[in-house]
Amino acid sequence: MNDYVNYIKFDDNIPVMHKYGLYSQVFHDVGIVLDEEPYIVIILTGKPNNYTSVVNELSKIIYDYHVNN
Secondary structure, eight states: OOOOTTTSOOOOOSSSEEEEEEETEEEEEEEEEEESSSSSEEEEEEOTHHHHHHHHHHHHHHEEEEEEO
């Protein structure tokens, strides 16, 4: 597991394996969230100025949806 530049990870108690890509005007982060029912999340951005917080907030929204549905 890689915690370096891991913006999909939003909670230290929920492990996330991930791979990111950064190139010019795009940032992508792909990961497996290893909660009780693991799932894959893929977030592709056009690299807004705040891409780190955008990816982290989207990951949290997806997680909340996952555990509540």
